[in-house]
Amino acid sequence: MQQPDPTPRPALHPDTVAVTAGRPPRVQGRPVNPPVVLSSTYVSQGIPGDELLYARAGNETWVPFEETLAALEHGTHAVVLGSGMAAIAAALGDVPPGGTVVVPRHAYQVSLGYLDDLARRHNVEVRRVDVADTDAVLAALDGADLLLAESPTNPMLEVADLPAILTAARERGVTSVVDNTFATPLGQRPLELGADVVVHSVTKYLAGHSDVVLGAVVTSDDAIADRIQAYRTLHGAIAGPLEVYLALRGLRTLHLRVERAAANAAELARRLDAHPAVAEVRHPSLPHDPGHRRATAQMAHFGAIVGVRPVGGPAAADAVVAAVRLWLPATSLGGVESMLERRRRFATESPTVPEDLLRLSVGVEDVEDLWADLAAALDAA
Numbered sequence: 001m002q003q004p005d006p007t008p009r010p011a012l013h014p015d016t017v018a019v020t021a022g023r024p025p026r027v028q029g030r031p032v033n034p035p036v037v038l039s040s041t042y043v044s045q046g047i048p049g050d051e052l053l054y055a056r057a058g059n060e061t062w063v064p065f066e067e068t069l070a071a072l073e074h075g076t077h078a079v080v081l082g083s084g085m086a087a088i089a090a091a092l093g094d095v096p097p098g099g100t101v102v103v104p105r106h107a108y109q110v111s112l113g114y115l116d117d118l119a120r121r122h123n124v125e126v127r128r129v130d131v132a133d134t135d136a137v138l139a140a141l142d143g144a145d146l147l148l149a150e151s152p153t154n155p156m157l158e159v160a161d162l163p164a165i166l167t168a169a170r171e172r173g174v175t176s177v178v179d180n181t182f183a184t185p186l187g188q189r190p191l192e193l194g195a196d197v198v199v200h201s202v203t204k205y206l207a208g209h210s211d212v213v214l215g216a217v218v219t220s221d222d223a224i225a226d227r228i229q230a231y232r233t234l235h236g237a238i239a240g241p242l243e244v245y246l247a248l249r250g251l252r253t254l255h256l257r258v259e260r261a262a263a264n265a266a267e268l269a270r271r272l273d274a275h276p277a278v279a280e281v282r283h284p285s286l287p288h289d290p291g292h293r294r295a296t297a298q299m300a301h302f303g304a305i306v307g308v309r310p311v312g313g314p315a316a317a318d319a320v321v322a323a324v325r326l327w328l329p330a331t332s333l334g335g336v337e338s339m340l341e342r343r344r345r346f347a348t349e350s351p352t353v354p355e356d357l358l359r360l361s362v363g364v365e366d367v368e369d370l371w372a373d374l375a376a377a378l379d380a381a
């Protein structure tokens with residue numbers, strides 16, 4: 001876990017932070033990148049304290065990644081874990097048996113599945129809300145223990161009024177957790193908007209190359225950070241050093257990748273919106289999108305996930321997925337390569353997600369090549 005930095009940092013631009021944070025000290029002849037430490041244990045006399053003892057409890061390769069992510073999210077502590085779901089499970093670890101959690105009805109389906117499991121095993125009440133409906137969220141927060149928010153949501157891209165719901169959660173003593181996977185810290189920094197905790201599927205934009213599965217929790221609350229770190233050690237929900245090295249390498253270009261992917265996404269959303277074979281496009285960049293005004297006010301970019309419903313329903317959607325040659329049919333997002341999938345092919349996806357919704361994760365390829373492939377698949381569907 002990253003230790004709080006006692007020296008005041010100059011206010012660097014986030015793009016500079018992504019490149020410069022977490023570097024080793026400048027020492028003549030020493031590497032500019034942190035080394036990968038492959039060791040399950042450390043030489044130790046067993047003296048308790050901060051020293052490294054055993055690699056389930058701490059690994060030097062975690063630290064530079066954690067420092068960089070904490071700096072980007074403007075938190076004081078980041079804790080890297082073995083997956084985004086491990087991060088979410090850790091962040092939900094304080095929900096008491098019989099407690100209450102508020103969550104968007106269109107949150108990531110496995111997060112919802114995890115909450116269903118808590119409901120079954122620990123009698124936790126799960127209040128699923130339309131997170132874009134601020135009054136509904138505020139009403140649901142009464143008597144709740146924890147809010148697990150997504151904005152934009154996966155896969156419907158609803159945009160919450162984060163300042164309003166996070167302030168309301170704080171006023172009611174409800175712990176707030178924001179899954180910032182879609183927006184990234186370059187799109188929004190929920191801790192500054194009042195969140196207690198940020199979680200990430202590092203697998204997605206932060207690592208950015210579809211080659212690792214990792215998660216992270218970020219907070220400025222010392223007690224929460226201690227608890228998350230203890231969760232990681234006790235549950236063994238740890239990240240491998242090689243994966244964390246790759247994630248830090250990816251994080252160095254987060255700003256370049258996200259800027260290009262978001263620009264590609266906005267352009268494709270605009271073209272899809274005008275295409276006769278498309279019934280609906282969801283992307284906050286579109287002026288008619290329900291989340292457009294809020295996203296414009298709250299976010300530095302509109303993100304690179306686009307929802308598309310082709311004319312012709314689920315069969316047409318499946319035909320598009322089968323016809324693309326450049327886009328990859330696969331279930332992930334946030335990589336440099338463009339991917340798409342029909343979400344309801346999963347029986348566990350929320351039934352209020354339309355059967356024919358394609359989730360596009362727009363990558364950093366040339367936008368004309370992406371468009372030509374997609375338009376040809378739509379024409380053929």
Ligand SMILES: Cc1ncc(COP(=O)(O)O)c(C=O)c1O
Nearest residue numbers: 083084085108154181201203214
């Ligand atoms: C928004 C969101 N949160 C969390 C997760 C879970 O992350 P992981 O697959 O790294 O466990 C995902 C995965 O798709 C996601 O999209």
